[in-house]
Each structure stands twice: as C-alpha cells, then as structure tokens.
Amino acid sequence: MARFSGKGFVVTGGASGIGEATTRSLVAQGGRVVIADVQEDLGMALVAELGDGVRFKHMDVTNEAQIIAAIDLAVAEFGQLDGMVNNAGIIGAIGSIMDTSADDYDFTMSILSRGVFLGIKHAGRAMQPNGAGAIVSLASTAGVKGAEGPHVYTMAKHGVVGLTKSAASEFGAFGVRVNAVAPGGTVTPMKSALTDNDVELITKSIAADSPLGIACMPQDIANGIVFLLSEEARYISGHTLVIDGGLTTGGAASPFYSQEAEVMLHAGQRQSGSMQVQRSE
Ligand SMILES: NC(=O)c1ccc[n+]([C@@H]2O[C@H](COP(=O)([O-])OP(=O)(O)OC[C@H]3O[C@@H](n4cnc5c(N)ncnc54)[C@H](O)[C@@H]3O)[C@@H](O)[C@H]2O)c1
Numbered sequence: 001m002a003r004f005s006g007k008g009f010v011v012t013g014g015a016s017g018i019g020e021a022t023t024r025s026l027v028a029q030g031g032r033v034v035i036a037d038v039q040e041d042l043g044m045a046l047v048a049e050l051g052d053g054v055r056f057k058h059m060d061v062t063n064e065a066q067i068i069a070a071i072d073l074a075v076a077e078f079g080q081l082d083g084m085v086n087n088a089g090i091i092g093a094i095g096s097i098m099d100t101s102a103d104d105y106d107f108t109m110s111i112l113s114r115g116v117f118l119g120i121k122h123a124g125r126a127m128q129p130n131g132a133g134a135i136v137s138l139a140s141t142a143g144v145k146g147a148e149g150p151h152v153y154t155m156a157k158h159g160v161v162g163l164t165k166s167a168a169s170e171f172g173a174f175g176v177r178v179n180a181v182a183p184g185g186t187v188t189p190m191k192s193a194l195t196d197n198d199v200e201l202i203t204k205s206i207a208a209d210s211p212l213g214i215a216c217m218p219q220d221i222a223n224g225i226v227f228l229l230s231e232e233a234r235y236i237s238g239h240t241l242v243i244d245g246g247l248t249t250g251g252a253a254s255p256f257y258s259q260e261a262e263v264m265l266h267a268g269q270r271q272s273g274s275m276q277v278q279r280s281e
Helices: 017-028 040-053 064-078 102-130 151-174 189-195 199-209 218-229 259-272
Strands: 008-012 032-037 054-058 083-086 133-138 176-183 240-243
Touching: 008 017, 008 064, 008 102, 017 032, 017 040, 017 083, 017 218, 032 040, 032 064, 040 054, 054 064, 064 102, 083 102, 083 218, 102 133, 102 151, 102 176, 133 151, 133 218, 151 176, 176 218, 189 199, 218 240
Parallel strands: 008 032, 008 083, 032 054, 083 133, 133 176, 176 240
Antiparallel strands: none
C-alpha cells in the first residue's frame, strides 16, 4: 500500500516551489491534497496534471475564514484532515530595520506569522476529533540564527519555531504532532526573485555557499516535510528540522580541518616545550 494511501492534506502555497514539490510527493505516494494558494493559474494547472487526488482552493492565509474553508474542503472531499503544511510565504520587507515601515512589517507578519498561527489553529481543530494528525510549518534558517534573511522575515520565522514547540505541547494530548522544517537557500521562484528570476545565477550562488557544494532544490525540502508527515515520524513532535546542507552548523570548512591545523598543533608543542595535546597514533 502507498505510504499516504487514503490520507487527506492541505498544502498552503502549494502551487509553487517547495509547496508544489510537497504536493507532488504526497500525491505520488497515494495522498490527496487541497492546494491552498493565491495563484489560481498555477494551482489549476497542477490539478489538471495530477488528476483526481488534487483540488485547488483560492485562498489567502491571512484570512481566517479562507483557511477554515480550505480545511473544510479537505475534510469534505477526503473524509478527514490527516496533514497540514503551512508553507505559503513571501520574503516581505527588506532593508535596514530603521527604514522598515510599520505597514510593511504588518504585511510581512500577516503572511509569515498570522498565516501559520491560523493554519495550526484550524488544523488542530479539524484533527482533534480524530485523535491523530501531523502539522508541518515552514520556518527557515532565518528562524534559527540571525543574518540569514531580512529582519521581519527573521522575526516571523523564529516565531514559527516557537509556536511549533508550544502547539506540540498542547496538541500531543490528542495525538497530533506539530513540527517545522527550516530550509536554507532553495532554488524556488521566491528565491530567484532576488536575482531578477535568473535561476542559473541563484542556483550557482546557493551552491557556492553550501558546504556540500550543490544547490538545495525544492524536492530536498519536500522530502523532509513528507517524512515529518509520515508514520515513520510518529514520535517526533515540537521539532524543527534544519535542511541546509550543514550551512548553519558551521558554514565553510574551518581552518582546523586543513593541513594548516597540523602545523598549528606542532607549533603549539614547540612553544610550550611539552606535549599539550594527546594524539591517538
Ligand atoms: N526558497 C528558499 O530559499 C526558502 C528558504 C527558507 C524558507 N523558505 C520558506 O518556504 C516556503 C515556501 O517558499 P518557496 O521558496 O517555495 O516560495 P514560492 O514563492 O515558490 O512559493 C510560495 C507560495 O506561497 C503562495 N503565497 C504567498 N502568499 C500567500 C498568501 N497570502 N496566501 C496563500 N498563498 C500565498 C505563493 O502564491 C506561492 O505559490 C515559505 O514559507 C518560505 O519562507 C524558503
């Protein structure tokens, strides 16, 4: 039997990038998905391509009634809501914090923060009677450290990591797991907008920053989301899974891992005149 056979999902922002890859993966493994997005043309094209297991709901994640309507559609069409992916996002306000207007702050937070809050709230409401379900929200490496994204984006994504922990604490009592995925730079339309939609340039730039030397693709993130939605993750909750090729754990290789490190060790021994470091050879 397919991994998600008979299961129903909502993927916000499911018409593009990471959300699209997640939708494709879920459907390929037997799941049925409501794509909840503002991009009607892209969403309807995916429905036409992927067939009966997919529905499109035109909705804005900042609008509570529209979030409820997308979840209600999944319950009506698929029997129940088994998984919710709070993925819709934008880069939002950029520039110095001193030049960021309160209106730009509100707009950015409404999508990246309020949208996730509402998604978690109403997915929990739909899942509680079933005593089961899994929610995955999109954070970012900007949600675990500074200078990985614009200020308001960074604030919102740290909030996603926090709400993931507190909601997991509440929802565990009725069998619902709540997790987040924190991607590093990933080749999607949102990211390539930063290079005037030059996909090759953004791909090279992400690869150049990565300790792995390759660019992260939407499927790399979808794989983590789908794992957290699956039964294999049944004991994982409140967790933020960073998927960035190791960038935030250390970035470029440290000089301590190079030939020069050997030189530094021996220089240290000469200076101290005694063996300060025990070697295992
Ligand atoms: N691409 C990256 O480098 C990267 C890195 C870290 C985190 N993320 C996060 O991953 C998520 C997906 O981003 P992506 O890179 O795939 O971008 P994307 O632009 O390809 O897809 C985002 C989708 O969200 C939809 N959306 C935007 N505002 C919406 C709203 N108000 N209501 C409903 N839908 C809306 C868009 O129409 C689009 O289909 C975002 O939350 C983003 O912050 C992306």
